[in-house]
Amino acid sequence: MHMKTRHCLSLILALFMLQVSLAQKTYEPNWESLDSRPVAPWFEDAKFGIFLHWGPYSVPAWSPRGTYSEWYQYWMQTKTLFGNGDFTGTEVYDHHVKTYGEDFSYYDFGPMFTAEDFKAEEWARLFEDAGAQYRVITSKHHDGYCLWPSETASKTWGFPWNAGEVGAKRDLLKELEMAVKNTDVKFGTYYSLYEWFHPWWQKDKKRFVEEHFHPQFKELVEGYQPDIVWTDGEWSMEAEYWKSQELLTWLFNESSIAETVVINDRWGKGDRHKHGGYYTTEYEAGMEGDHPWEECRGIGFSFGYNANETEEDYATPQVLIYLLINTVSNGGNLLLDIGPDGKGNIPEIMQERLLAMGEWLEVNGEAIYGTRKWDRACQWSKKGKKDWKPEDTHYLPADYILKQTVDPQPGYAVREAFFTQKDNNLYVIVPGWPKEDLLIRDLKITPGTTIKLLGTDIKLESEKSGNDLLIKIPQLDQDQLPCEHAYVFKIGS
Numbered sequence: 001m002h003m004k005t006r007h008c009l010s011l012i013l014a015l016f017m018l019q020v021s022l023a024q025k026t027y028e029p030n031w032e033s034l035d036s037r038p039v040a041p042w043f044e045d046a047k048f049g050i051f052l053h054w055g056p057y058s059v060p061a062w063s064p065r066g067t068y069s070e071w072y073q074y075w076m077q078t079k080t081l082f083g084n085g086d087f088t089g090t091e092v093y094d095h096h097v098k099t100y101g102e103d104f105s106y107y108d109f110g111p112m113f114t115a116e117d118f119k120a121e122e123w124a125r126l127f128e129d130a131g132a133q134y135r136v137i138t139s140k141h142h143d144g145y146c147l148w149p150s151e152t153a154s155k156t157w158g159f160p161w162n163a164g165e166v167g168a169k170r171d172l173l174k175e176l177e178m179a180v181k182n183t184d185v186k187f188g189t190y191y192s193l194y195e196w197f198h199p200w201w202q203k204d205k206k207r208f209v210e211e212h213f214h215p216q217f218k219e220l221v222e223g224y225q226p227d228i229v230w231t232d233g234e235w236s237m238e239a240e241y242w243k244s245q246e247l248l249t250w251l252f253n254e255s256s257i258a259e260t261v262v263i264n265d266r267w268g269k270g271d272r273h274k275h276g277g278y279y280t281t282e283y284e285a286g287m288e289g290d291h292p293w294e295e296c297r298g299i300g301f302s303f304g305y306n307a308n309e310t311e312e313d314y315a316t317p318q319v320l321i322y323l324l325i326n327t328v329s330n331g332g333n334l335l336l337d338i339g340p341d342g343k344g345n346i347p348e349i350m351q352e353r354l355l356a357m358g359e360w361l362e363v364n365g366e367a368i369y370g371t372r373k374w375d376r377a378c379q380w381s382k383k384g385k386k387d388w389k390p391e392d393t394h395y396l397p398a399d400y401i402l403k404q405t406v407d408p409q410p411g412y413a414v415r416e417a418f419f420t421q422k423d424n425n426l427y428v429i430v431p432g433w434p435k436e437d438l439l440i441r442d443l444k445i446t447p448g449t450t451i452k453l454l455g456t457d458i459k460l461e462s463e464k465s466g467n468d469l470l471i472k473i474p475q476l477d478q479d480q481l482p483c484e485h486a487y488v489f490k491i492g493s
Contacts, residue, residue, distance in 0.1 A: 027252045029245040031275045037252060039278050039292045043228075043262050045370040046133035046186065047328050048361070050354070051296055051337035053138050053190075053303040055145050056109040056167070059342035060099070061307045064091045069339070070304030072096075073106040073143050074196050084301070084393050107159075109342075110145065113167035118344025120179035126346065127185050130354035131361030133369070135180055136188035136230045136335060139173055139220055144195035148173040148223065152216035156200060177224050188228030191220060193266075194236055205237065214247055218255075225257050231266045239268025239275070248276075264294070278333075283395035285387075286332050295327050296335040297398065299353050305339030314349055315398040317356035318485045322401040324357070324368070325429050325486060329418040331373035360483050363455035367427035367488040371420035379441060384413035405431040425492035427454075428471075433487055438471040445469060445491065452490045455482025460489065 027033050053070045063069035067083035075081050075092035096104070127135050140146045146153045148171050149164020160166045163173075173189070180187045193213060195201050200208035221229065229251070239245060244267035252258050263277035273279045278292040286295045299320070300309045315323070320336065327334045336357075338350040361368060380386055388403045389396065408414045417440065418429040428440060444467065451460040451471055461472040471489060481487070 027249055029249040031239075031245065034245060034248050034252065035275055037277075040260065040262050042186070043134075043278060043333070044292050044372075047333050047368050047371070048130075048132050048324060048357075049134040049136060049186075049188070049294075049333060049335045050127050050130065050132040051136050051190075051298075051303070051335045052340065053141065053305075053337060054147070054172075054340050054344075055138060055141050055143060055304075056106070056113045056342075057141070057143065057304050058340060059109045059112045060096070061305045061339075061341060062092070062095055062099075063302060063306055063308060065306075065309055065313060066301055068304065069302040069306035069308075070138075070141055072304075076106060077197065082394065084395055084397070106143070107161070110161065110166040113145075113163070113342050115163070115168035115170065115172055115342070115344040118168070118172065118175075118340070120175040123176065123346065124179035124183050124185065126351060126354060127180070128183050130358040131365060132185055132336075132354075134186035134188055134228060136190050136228055137173070137176060139189040139191050139224075140195075140216075141190070142192045142194065142196050142233055144192075144198050146173075146216075148220070150216060150219060152212060152219055156212045157198065173224055177226075186227040187224075188230055188262075189220060189224060189226040190230045190232060191217065192233035193231055193242055194233040205241070209241065209243055214243065217247060218250070221251065221255050221257060221261075227257075227260065228262045228264075230264050234266045234271070235269050237269055239271055242268055244268050285389075285396060285400070286327050286330050288330060290331065292333075293331070294333040294335050295323075296337060297323075298337040298339070299350050300339075301395070301397075303337045303339060305341050305347065307341075311349065314353065317353055317360070319398050319401060320353060320357055321360050321485045322405055322431055323398060325418050325431075326378075326401055326404075326415070328368050328371060329373060329377040329420055329429070331377075360485065363483045364429075364486070364488045366422075366454060367420055367429055367490070371422045371427065374419040374421045374426060376419060378415040378419065379417045381413045381416050384408070384411055386413050388412040423492075425490055428489040428491065430487050430489070431485070433476070433481060434473045437473050438489070439465065440469045440471065442467050443469040446493070448493050449491060450493065453482065454488040454490055 027037060057070045057072045060072055061069055063072060064085065064087060066085040067081060072092060076096045079093045080089045081087040081091055144161060146162040150162045153162045154160050154165060164171055177187055198208060200212055251261060265272045265276035265279045267276050278294055281287055281295045283297050284295060287293050299315055300306060300313045302309060324334045338346055340346045388409050390400060403409050405415050420427045451462055453460060463470050
């Protein structure tokens with residue numbers, strides 16, 4: 001039997017057994033029981049997803065560089081600001097008054113969120129072409145606006161505050177759900193537990209949880225049946241006040257997606273990396289450990305579209321590919337964010353970046369999808385300090401990875417190679433084409449082992465050097481290389 005076929009059959013069997021297991025078990029409203037539910041294997045196999053922040057904040061689409069534009073309402077109404085940079089705090093408020101006037105409310109952006117250029121099928125095609133295996137969209141951010149015609153939203157706010165009634169006057173979430181589910185890409189929904197200025201959140205949090213959050217969450221789950229529920233905004237209260245355990249008990253036992261849904265770890269203050277499903281990091285270098293995890297960040301700095309950002313604020317294809325490789329080599333997934341504008345256009349630079357990643361994955365996806373971390377994530381150069389990080393930044397900028405690979409700071413080591421493994425094959429991923437033969441330290445191979453360059457028919461020679469392996473690198477012209485930026489050497493039998 002062909003190795004790939006055998007791997008597929010094994011995966012199908014594993015998924016079937018997981019579903020049987022989930023169907024048989026009844027979960028109790030406590031973390032010991034809820035945390036015993038495994039994360040579906042497809043998530044760990046997926047490795048690369050696309051995040052989308054889209055809502056009324058996409059209309060002004062403005063925030064100082066180094067901050068989140070999707071927080072426009074909060075910045076404006078509280079006259080505060082945080083991020084990478086020095087701020088007075090009033091920048092967004094001042095911009096808003098100058099541009100729209102003092103009497104123009106954030107809620108006045110609702111009718112301007114027309115989504116008139118939004119074409120769900122084109123978005124879904126882009127996600128596929130980018131090589132993404134799942135997609136997560138902000139069904140509702142902290143401003144409370146829903147991308148679906150939420151009955152709960154309009155009822156509890158006291159005025160229409162959803163895409164079905166104001167702005168687009170369409171069920172944007174359903175359109176995207178249907179388009180994505182017609183592809184092989186998994187469909188996920190971001191959902192904020194809290195809402196900055198909801199009247200009940202301001203005055204009666206217990207009522208907000210019981211009569212708004214829980215009913216609306218169930219409305220979302222049953223109406224759209226997402227593969228992933230990605231919660232956020234949990235940091236204001238402990239899980240017991242959100243009644244998260246009770247809600248997850250319903251989700252895992254009674255909901256229509258009880259057997260299939262994947263969740264993250266944002267269910268209560270202090271619970272990240274402790275409870276829920278897979279663990280999450282944000283604008284960080286990721287994490288270590290065997291628990292499934294995911295790093296999320298934007299292609300630019302902001303999650304939501306920020307017209308104030310320039311080309312230099314957007315990570316290059318090289319940086320994005322290195323971030324993906326680094327994340328996957330440590331056993332994680334990369335959830336890479338884009339921000340469409342208020343009309344539903346995905347900025348050209350974001351599309352270009354995604355398609356560049358898709359081109360690289362078309363050649364090298366074998367070393368990414370379905371892999372697991374090896375006994376070490378990477379090989380550092382022998383001299384210098386490891387893990388260079390920039391100083392005085394609240395969030396880790398994407399281009400830190402260049403300083404750890406091809407553009408080192410004086411006195412610092414670099415990651416010479418990254419490693420992943422699958423089906424008894426080891427993948428050695430090298431940033432940049434090696435200028436000389438490649439030495440992999442502490443690697444023994446057996447007779448009959450072959451070494452191939454992915455994307456070519458080239459079989460490479462090697463030799464043992466003590467406990468090390470020396471891979472002979474051929475002299476290739478630029479047009480002979482299979483791709484750009486990073487290259488994969490497959491070691492297997």
